[in-house]
Amino acid sequence: MNQTLDTIRNTTLTYRQKVLALARAGEERTQPLAIAPEVQALRDAGVVCDLNEGPAPYRPRYVLPDYARFLDQGSAFLRQEPPRDLLGAVFALLGLYRHIPSITGYPVWVGDLDALLEPFVQRDPAALGPGGELSPAAERLVSLFLEGIDRDNPDSFCHGDLGPDTTAVGRAILRHQRSAGRAVPNLTLRYDPARTPEDFAEAAALCALDAAKPSFANDPLFRAEFESLGLAPYAIASCYNGLPVGGGSCTLVRLNLARLACTAAHTLGDPEAFINGPLAEAVAATLAYIDERVRFLVEESGFFESSFLVREGLIAKERFTAMFGIVGLAELANALANAEPGSRERFGRGGAADTLGARVLAAIDRLVTAHRSPYLEAAGGRYLLHAQVGIDSDRGVSPGCRVPIGEEPPLHEHLARQAPLQTPFIAGSGDVFAFEPTARANPGHIVDAMKGFFASGGRYFSCYAADSDLVRVTGYLVKRSEVERLRRGEAVNNGATVLGMGAFDNLGVLDRAVRR
Numbered sequence: 001m002n003q004t005l006d007t008i009r010n011t012t013l014t015y016r017q018k019v020l021a022l023a024r025a026g027e028e029r030t031q032p033l034a035i036a037p038e039v040q041a042l043r044d045a046g047v048v049c050d051l052n053e054g055p056a057p058y059r060p061r062y063v064l065p066d067y068a069r070f071l072d073q074g075s076a077f078l079r080q081e082p083p084r085d086l087l088g089a090v091f092a093l094l095g096l097y098r099h100i101p102s103i104t105g106y107p108v109w110v111g112d113l114d115a116l117l118e119p120f121v122q123r124d125p126a127a128l129g130p131g132g133e134l135s136p137a138a139e140r141l142v143s144l145f146l147e148g149i150d151r152d153n154p155d156s157f158c159h160g161d162l163g164p165d166t167t168a169v170g171r172a173i174l175r176h177q178r179s180a181g182r183a184v185p186n187l188t189l190r191y192d193p194a195r196t197p198e199d200f201a202e203a204a205a206l207c208a209l210d211a212a213k214p215s216f217a218n219d220p221l222f223r224a225e226f227e228s229l230g231l232a233p234y235a236i237a238s239c240y241n242g243l244p245v246g247g248g249s250c251t252l253v254r255l256n257l258a259r260l261a262c263t264a265a266h267t268l269g270d271p272e273a274f275i276n277g278p279l280a281e282a283v284a285a286t287l288a289y290i291d292e293r294v295r296f297l298v299e300e301s302g303f304f305e306s307s308f309l310v311r312e313g314l315i316a317k318e319r320f321t322a323m324f325g326i327v328g329l330a331e332l333a334n335a336l337a338n339a340e341p342g343s344r345e346r347f348g349r350g351g352a353a354d355t356l357g358a359r360v361l362a363a364i365d366r367l368v369t370a371h372r373s374p375y376l377e378a379a380g381g382r383y384l385l386h387a388q389v390g391i392d393s394d395r396g397v398s399p400g401c402r403v404p405i406g407e408e409p410p411l412h413e414h415l416a417r418q419a420p421l422q423t424p425f426i427a428g429s430g431d432v433f434a435f436e437p438t439a440r441a442n443p444g445h446i447v448d449a450m451k452g453f454f455a456s457g458g459r460y461f462s463c464y465a466a467d468s469d470l471v472r473v474t475g476y477l478v479k480r481s482e483v484e485r486l487r488r489g490e491a492v493n494n495g496a497t498v499l500g501m502g503a504f505d506n507l508g509v510l511d512r513a514v515r516r
Contacts, residue, residue, distance in 0.1 A: 239475020247319025258328030325388030333357030348403030389474030392502025430460035
């Protein structure tokens with residue numbers, strides 16, 4: 001079968017989607033990485049997975065430019081003068097986005113949208129109307145900016161941040177996104193109880209019920225962690241990835257714990273032997289593979305020597321880390337506990353599987369935290385732990401450390417048990433909750449649940465209404481209506497829709513418990 005011709009003849013792909021697919025096919029023709037046999041064996045078994053990054057890393061997986069610096073200094077490479085007003089800032093950002101590399105071919109982070117644009121609003125009296133809201137002309141410009149992001153970057157991993165403070169631009173963004181029905185950009189509200197007003201948080205909750213965004217990030221937790229690592233400021237990018245601004249992540253390699261449970265089934269009867277044996281070996285193999293991918297990117301690809309983003313100070317190699325992902329903790333914990341379906345010992349029920357899952361997670365965290373990359377300076381070469389959301393081909397594998405769909409406990413128990421599990425994941429972990437449509441009458445209930453979750457140590461909270469066309473799949477968004485179009489063989493603009501269709505079919509996303 002000719003992969004190139006199959007891609008060219010595929011009528012469900014747009015032109016840009018074909019170009020990206022053909023680029024990946026070309027990359028697959030080379031194999032420059034030095035991969036040890038024991039690592040390759042785990043890759044072949046599906047235990048270690050690079051999430052289709054390709055065999056020759058030529059750009060970091062996630063790039064988070066310092067957009068504030070760009071607006072302040074302009075860009076010699078792009079012949080962009082520093083913008084002086086809101087219109088100039090919008091066009092400058094839209095122009096830069098087209099030059100930001102990533103695994104998706106589109107920017108995975110478009111910036112702190114409200115903080116970037118608010119200064120231009122405040123300097124222009126004509127941009128503010130009564131009550132401190134945007135004037136009609138300024139609100140229209142912000143709306144066109146958001147629609148421009150959607151049209152130019154048709155991929156649900158394109159992500160922007162709001163908050164923690166309320167701004168005129170932030171409120172306008174929520175108004176637009178609630179009614180626009182667009183999956184792009186994905187959004188996060190960084191919530192701080194000392195800085196985020198209640199009415200702003202409730203407006204975000206109402207927007208999330210209709211548009212499956214923004215999600216809520218525990219800003220004090222993330223901020224303190226990145227400050228302690230010397231990597232402040234941070235941003236939330238792609239799905240829910242916490243990463244340093246002006247840097248990013250060279251790679252994301254995941255350890256599939258559900259697959260490990262299958263390949264090492266003979267050791268599951270002795271959890272201690274499993275943790276010290278197959279688990280430790282798999283963690284070491286994953287770290288070795290991350291090291292090799294980082295080595296090639298830093299030493300051979302020439303990315304950091306050739307990028308204008310580096311020359312102009314918008315990113316720096318010293319602010320790039322790498323991410324160690326895990327998936328399928330629930331399945332492994334259930335296997336270690338020998339917890340059959342329906343048992344009270346199942347993961348998420350407060351029994352033996354929860355205890356064993358916490359032990360597994362602590363062991364992984366200890367090993368990853370102790371490892372140091374010889375090629376990276378960020379956090380002293382430490383890689384950051386990430387609860388990976390899964391891929392469309394996963395079957396019987398729950399994202400990160402989440403409770404399997406169909407086995408969710410009542411909401412208050414779910415939040416209390418998930419919160420401590422999210423603690424080690426400095427590079428991001430999140431859970432998703434579907435609510436009855438009647439929740440729109442009481443957004444304060446959503447905000448209270450989120451605040452309780454964060455007070456218990458939770459990191460990231462996402463929700464949507466069960467009747468919304470927009471659905472948060474794992475960390476990204478797709479539209480049910482576009483999935484149906486794709487099923488009919490029609491091309492759709494959002495490249496993540498095909499992933500969402502696979503997740504609908506294989507991960508049971510539409511079967512989540514609906515919270516009352």
